[in-house]
Amino acid sequence: MHASDLRATYDALARNPKYGPAFVDICLLSAALGATVQPAVRVDRRASWLLAPYLLWVGYAAALNLALWLTN
Template identity: 40%
Template structure:
């Protein structure tokens, strides 16, 4: 039985909305810590303005979500060839969502750096696995990988510029 246009549209919408759900929850955590903690850190000269992060992440999440739909559709769903790429997708998404509570919630710049390095590696593997199923889906990870490279450099620079902030956070935990 052929799928209807409405059914496909709902599946696409769900795939695009899913990755944004974590950002909605994490957005509150970020806003609560911007003035209290983040703005008091030393920042590298290449830090973009805070307002830029939400639209960039929203578009990247939409792209990766649509890519996941394409892989699910063309790879036979969760029981077909798409299984491993979709597991990689879920893994990188979990690491993506975990970064904000680590960095902003725990005030752990180093923990955020460790997470984003693992995220970048996992997202790269996911993009390659997506590409094998659907070239467009794989290519949708190119801007994501570029942004993750930039975000990793930003996180690293923050860690190097704020060693005493990281130390104080560690001491408070112990």
């Protein structure tokens, strides 16, 4: 990522503050989900795989939220 890309992203985020807290919330959710998957792998590998669709869904939601934030 170049400095101009970072500046454009920062400018877009600064113009649309209502999407910021939602994106931060989704990022925290995905971090918590990742922290949940790690111990689940040690307990039962199959159980950890059951969290994979949820992790994909949260990633998709984060991408949509970021796209909305940057385009609006």
